[in-house]
Amino acid sequence: MKKVYIETYGCQMNVADSEVVASVMETAGYALTTDIKEADAILINTCSVRDNAEQRVLGRLTDIRSQKREKKLIVGVIGCMAERNKEDLFKAGADLVAGPASYLDMPNLIAQAEMGSKAINVELSTSETYAKIIPTRIGMGAISGFVSIMRGCNNFCTYCIVPYTRGRERSRRFQDVLDECRSLINAGYQEITLLGQNVNAYGKDLDENKDFADLLEAVAKLGIPRLRFTTSHPWDFSSKMIDVIAKYDNIMKFIHLPVQSGNDEVLKLMGRRYNREQYLSLVKEMREKIPGLSLSTDIIVGFPNESEEQFQDTVSLVDEVKYEAAFTFIYSPRKGTPAARIEDNVTYETKSKRFQELVKHLEKHIEEHSRQMVGQTYPVLVDGVSKTDAGMLSGYTEENKLVHFKGDETLIGKIIKVKILESHTYSLIGEIIDE
Ligand code: 5AD
Numbered sequence: 001m002k003k004v005y006i007e008t009y010g011c012q013m014n015v016a017d018s019e020v021v022a023s024v025m026e027t028a029g030y031a032l033t034t035d036i037k038e039a040d041a042i043l044i045n046t047c048s049v050r051d052n053a054e055q056r057v058l059g060r061l062t063d064i065r066s067q068k069r070e071k072k073l074i075v076g077v078i079g080c081m082a083e084r085n086k087e088d089l090f091k092a093g094a095d096l097v098a099g100p101a102s103y104l105d106m107p108n109l110i111a112q113a114e115m116g117s118k119a120i121n122v123e124l125s126t127s128e129t130y131a132k133i134i135p136t137r138i139g140m141g142a143i144s145g146f147v148s149i150m151r152g153c154n155n156f157c158t159y160c161i162v163p164y165t166r167g168r169e170r171s172r173r174f175q176d177v178l179d180e181c182r183s184l185i186n187a188g189y190q191e192i193t194l195l196g197q198n199v200n201a202y203g204k205d206l207d208e209n210k211d212f213a214d215l216l217e218a219v220a221k222l223g224i225p226r227l228r229f230t231t232s233h234p235w236d237f238s239s240k241m242i243d244v245i246a247k248y249d250n251i252m253k254f255i256h257l258p259v260q261s262g263n264d265e266v267l268k269l270m271g272r273r274y275n276r277e278q279y280l281s282l283v284k285e286m287r288e289k290i291p292g293l294s295l296s297t298d299i300i301v302g303f304p305n306e307s308e309e310q311f312q313d314t315v316s317l318v319d320e321v322k323y324e325a326a327f328t329f330i331y332s333p334r335k336g337t338p339a340a341r342i343e344d345n346v347t348y349e350t351k352s353k354r355f356q357e358l359v360k361h362l363e364k365h366i367e368e369h370s371r372q373m374v375g376q377t378y379p380v381l382v383d384g385v386s387k388t389d390a391g392m393l394s395g396y397t398e399e400n401k402l403v404h405f406k407g408d409e410t411l412i413g414k415i416i417k418v419k420i421l422e423s424h425t426y427s428l429i430g431e432i433i434d435e
């Protein structure tokens, strides 16, 4: 049987998409392999959200192509870069290029590539949700699984390429999502993460009269031990959603709530549809209704013409919210987006200095949160052997903090109690507490 190796870059949605592709490839006669050396086909699932992500893939492609192989190898590039970069991708040695809505066409594309022709399908779709596909789970064993509940995005934040690469928002049917969650639970999964570019918008395009709060509640009731979701746009995060999160113990008290900037003018130019005050009052409502809530965020530094004062508004917002986790990015112009047309008077050096300053503030708060956890005991879902120390296991607390501890590998996939002994900025060290 021929073998396919899939390499995934970018967001969790891409991880979920790779599982759809793995499933479709099986129907094309390919078995999945985790050893790139034995692959007959290599598929690279790509991200376009920033330039460095795209450059890495182009480098990787050249790299793969430069290695001599004994057998014929098909190299495919799939995902967000497909449409935008098709010429460069073929030039760098791709045999096959497929966009995020063309994965059902993979058997046909692979057949073309096997015959020696260049294969391409980068059509966008307004309806494709891969409703009939049962994803082939690639990640760590049957512990934690992604379930994509919708595809695409309608928000068109002015800096963002996603609505162009992934197309319009469309939701999967309520029962289909529940069925997929049920099958994960039956297979012994301990954790499900519901995925969408903006999960808050779930159901708006359906005729089922169900919103994301309804879906979250229905999945929580199925009895999965841990339920998470991402990503949520602050402008349409409803009070009903907050109430559901507060009500169910198995919905993790962890919300990813990208703020992008703390300055009203910049937020407006970004097309974010909320201002600083509205964001902060949403955070207040969440923290009041959900005790022990952890918040994480995304922030873009150096939006075109961002002034020092505007940047300082972001710093002060970070100091006010005191996030438990954060992803920070230097703005990367994406051709085709409105923001990329703005002439920018801020140097990269200034942006980079501001970026460092912001990270210092974020890390101070994250370290403080981690320090406060020392001495306390938390339930941890053991996900495997630590990536940094083979003698240790690793896992995540409910608030999504990474913990390392000594223990037997038979604990992998179980939720156990761990007492925190030591804190670092991005991880904790603990010991297992016997019940
Ligand atoms: N430049 C930098 N960061 C970006 N993001 C999206 N588009 C860009 C861009 N052009 C960030 C946002 C988003 C995260 C997934 O990536 O913060 O929330």
Ligand code: SF4
Pocket (backbone or CB within 6 Å): 153, 154, 155, 156, 157, 160, 161, 162, 163, 197, 198, 233
């Ligand atoms: Fe991009 Fe905004 Fe949609 Fe997120 S909500 S994917 S940042 S356009």
